[in-house]
Amino acid sequence: MKINKIIVSFISALAILLSTSVVSFAKVVGDKIVLGAAISLTGKYSSNGVHTQNGYNLAVERINSMGGVKVGGKTYKFDIIYYDDESNPKRAAQLAERLISQDGVEFMLGPYSSGLTKAIAPVTEKYGVPMVEANGASRSLFTKGYKYLFAVLAPANLYLDVAIDLAVEKNNGKPVRIAQAFEQDAFSQDVRLGILEAAKRTKSEIIIDDKLPKELNDMAATLVKVKQMKPDVLVVSGHTKGALTAIRQIAEMKVDVPMLAMTHCDAAKLSKQHGKNSQYALCASQWHKSLTYKDKFFGTGMKYAADFEKKFKYDPPYQSAESSAALLVFKDAFERANSFDKKKVRDALAATNMQTFYGNIKFAPGGQNVDKPMVLFQVMCDDSGKCENKVVAPTKWASAKLIHPIPSWSKR
Amino acid sequence: MDFMVFQYPMITIQACLDGILLGVLFALIAYGMALQWGVMNIINIAQGDLVILGGYIAYFMYLYGIHPAWGVIVSPFIMYFVGVGIYKLVINKVVDRDLFISILATFGISILFMQLMNFAFGADVVLANSGYGTTFLFDNNVVLPNSKIFSAVVSIIFAICLVIYMKKSKLGRAIRATAQNARAAKILGVDTEKVYAATFGINAALCGVAGALISITFTIHPYMGLPYTIRSFMIVIVAGLGNLPGVAMSGMGLGVFEEFADYLLGTEFRIGSVFLLLVLILVYRRFKLSRKREYLK
Numbered sequence: 134m135k136i137n138k139i140i141v142s143f144i145s146a147l148a149i150l151l152s153t154s155v156v157s158f159a160k161v162v163g164d165k166i167v168l169g170a171a172i173s174l175t176g177k178y179s180s181n182g183v184h185t186q187n188g189y190n191l192a193v194e195r196i197n198s199m200g201g202v203k204v205g206g207k208t209y210k211f212d213i214i215y216y217d218d219e220s221n222p223k224r225a226a227q228l229a230e231r232l233i234s235q236d237g238v239e240f241m242l243g244p245y246s247s248g249l250t251k252a253i254a255p256v257t258e259k260y261g262v263p264m265v266e267a268n269g270a271s272r273s274l275f276t277k278g279y280k281y282l283f284a285v286l287a288p289a290n291l292y293l294d295v296a297i298d299l300a301v302e303k304n305n306g307k308p309v310r311i312a313q314a315f316e317q318d319a320f321s322q323d324v325r326l327g328i329l330e331a332a333k334r335t336k337s338e339i340i341i342d343d344k345l346p347k348e349l350n351d352m353a354a355t356l357v358k359v360k361q362m363k364p365d366v367l368v369v370s371g372h373t374k375g376a377l378t379a380i381r382q383i384a385e386m387k388v389d390v391p392m393l394a395m396t397h398c399d400a401a402k403l404s405k406q407h408g409k410n411s412q413y414a415l416c417a418s419q420w421h422k423s424l425t426y427k428d429k430f431f432g433t434g435m436k437y438a439a440d441f442e443k444k445f446k447y448d449p450p451y452q453s454a455e456s457s458a459a460l461l462v463f464k465d466a467f468e469r470a471n472s473f474d475k476k477k478v479r480d481a482l483a484a485t486n487m488q489t490f491y492g493n494i495k496f497a498p499g500g501q502n503v504d505k506p507m508v509l510f511q512v513m514c515d516d517s518g519k520c521e522n523k524v525v526a527p528t529k530w531a532s533a534k535l536i537h538p539i540p541s542w543s544k545r
Numbered sequence: 546m547d548f549m550v551f552q553y554p555m556i557t558i559q560a561c562l563d564g565i566l567l568g569v570l571f572a573l574i575a576y577g578m579a580l581q582w583g584v585m586n587i588i589n590i591a592q593g594d595l596v597i598l599g600g601y602i603a604y605f606m607y608l609y610g611i612h613p614a615w616g617v618i619v620s621p622f623i624m625y626f627v628g629v630g631i632y633k634l635v636i637n638k639v640v641d642r643d644l645f646i647s648i649l650a651t652f653g654i655s656i657l658f659m660q661l662m663n664f665a666f667g668a669d670v671v672l673a674n675s676g677y678g679t680t681f682l683f684d685n686n687v688v689l690p691n692s693k694i695f696s697a698v699v700s701i702i703f704a705i706c707l708v709i710y711m712k713k714s715k716l717g718r719a720i721r722a723t724a725q726n727a728r729a730a731k732i733l734g735v736d737t738e739k740v741y742a743a744t745f746g747i748n749a750a751l752c753g754v755a756g757a758l759i760s761i762t763f764t765i766h767p768y769m770g771l772p773y774t775i776r777s778f779m780i781v782i783v784a785g786l787g788n789l790p791g792v793a794m795s796g797m798g799l800g801v802f803e804e805f806a807d808y809l810l811g812t813e814f815r816i817g818s819v820f821l822l823l824v825l826i827l828v829y830r831r832f833k834l835s836r837k838r839e840y841l842k
Binding site for chain 1: 556559560567660664671672674679681690692759763764767769804807808811812813815816817
């Protein structure tokens with residue numbers, strides 16, 4: 134009996150030892166470079182989590198089929214270990230820990246959302262694991278002095294400040310009166326900071342400054358104030374529910390405002406859910422398929438969109454495009470570093486200067502991408518009620534002319 | 546603090562009307578809660594999640610090209626059976642137990658429902674467009690979306706129907722008898738098990754109506770149930786069990802309170818102010834009760 138017990142415990146100890154020693158070499162196994170990612174496949178971020186995963190997968194497939202990554206004269210293929218973080222920051226941090234210390238991953242891809250990226254970044258930093266993330270735009274990520282965090286997207290404070298500049302330009306360079314309503318999460322508050330800076334720069338006045346709760350589904354009070362005070366611009370940022378609620382209530386309450394600027398329009402599928410009511414809304418976007426950036430893997434944005442649609446049966450939101458770009462950045466960095474040493478790869482990442490279908494990528498010392506401006510598109514509908522997003526700013530990429538001011542509801 | 550709501554009389558009127566229309570809807574949900582609380586002595590934490598599930602039924606009808614207003618008829622029908630199902634699976638095992646156990650059980654159901662809805666319908670915020678226009682009052686200074694008026698009217702109709710049903714029908718009388726004294730009702734031949742199942746079903750059906758209305762007026766999302774639970778809990782606490790006019794009044798009162806809190810303190814404190822009010826009322830009640838107890842001593 135006793136001997137039996139000893140044998141069992143010996144075998145299980147051996148098994149544990151073996152399993153850990155096998156996986157601890159998992160960063161590069163055979164001809165595979167193994168990347169790790171904790172992604173929200175369930176929970177409140179699951180739809181955007183899936184967009185992120187689809188973006189990663191498409192890029193892995195494309196890079197592998199086009200020759201993979203060449204390091205030290207040998208060709209490697211990408212592989213990703215995914216875990217579901219359940220949209221929960223604590224879980225995401227645990228999973229990052231597990232990916233690195235148990236699965237032996239030495240290169241990470243980011244999760245979805247600023248909040249989760251914030252939870253993971255201290256872990257990757259502690260282990261010195263380079264992480265290229267594509268879905269955490271909060272400015273606070275880039276002010277903490279992280280050395281191993283690289284974001285292919287523009288920081289959140291640049292999302293909507295272009296809209297204020299645009300409004301001032303349309304007002305013949307004179308300051309404008311701004312009404313704003315922001316959710317109280319890290320991302321939206323960063324967007325707000327951007328607006329405050331733009332207001333200061335253009336000497337514009339903020340006449341309504343409302344905060345939205347995370348369980349928002351009624352913002353009538355803000356809109357009544359807007360009706361009464363008649364600002365020149367209304368800025369709303371509260372993820373998809375903010376965008377949907379704003380459009381629904383603006384249409385129902387017939388609120389007339391010359392310019393309406395928002396975030397998360399394409400994630401909210403505004404034009405699909407609201408049709409013509411969403412017309413003329415200005416939306417901040419990291420990427421739009423009509424932009425003319427190019428690379429040799431995906432070609433242009435249009436081609437990327439077509440390939441994506443063919444595989445996943447829906448139009449790619451920018452969350453997918455930026456996620457695909459993250460893989461292109463990793464490939465480029467590995468080849469330039471010509472090594473799998475974490476430190477060398479990190480330095481190569483820091484020196485990235487490339488163009489992808491998603492935009493130019495060049496990292497500031499804080500890790501944010503400084504070489505890619507945000508674009509603003511406007512929802513435009515034809516008479517049959519079919520709506521499309523057209524880029525209107527910056528002028529370099531514009532595919533349509535901004536409609537300003539928004540026609541009043543009585544004339545629609 | 547922003548006192549705009551008192552500076553412009555039109556905004557005051559707007560806030561009051563918005564609040565009343567919203568409050569009627571809350572009252573409907575609260576009425577369901579009061580009913581099953583009174584009959585079964587169960588505080589249903591999953592109330593809000595039943596509401597959201599009802600909303601998804603209307604939303605799916607809308608997706609398939611049926612006008613979401615029909616959800617007001619279809620959703621309670623389906624939700625009734627969902628309610629009976631939940632009763633048979635879980636609630637009948639906790640119905641005679643401690644209140645604490647029923648709270649835990651319904652809390653579990655609430656979490657399960659949230660995750661299941663998230664799994665089945667996705668985490669996107671959705672809504673159903675009714676295409677009802679807008680009513681303008683006072684020279685266009687007060688705007689009321691017709692969808693809000695529609696939801697208030699439908700809520701009132703359902704509440705009236707339910708009151709008549711409880712008074713006139715056999716099942717209604719059985720429910721009331723069970724609420725008064727379950728044991729006596731049982732002795733007199735009332736099948737209390739059946740009554741309980743029906744009560745939970747009716748509660749779920751009311752949640753279904755409210756959910757359909759919410760998908761037409763506001764937005765729905767798998768994780769948005771809790772605020773509705775809290776609101777109905779609070780309305781019932783204020784009004785007391787089995788007091789329908791009280792539920793209606795305190796529902797509307799809560800709606801107006803929320804709107805004013807929204808203007809005065811900001812939208813971010815809207816739900817927070819409801820929680821605060823709940824705490825204040827509970828403390829006040831306790832205070833009053835303890836005074837009464839001392840007096841009795």
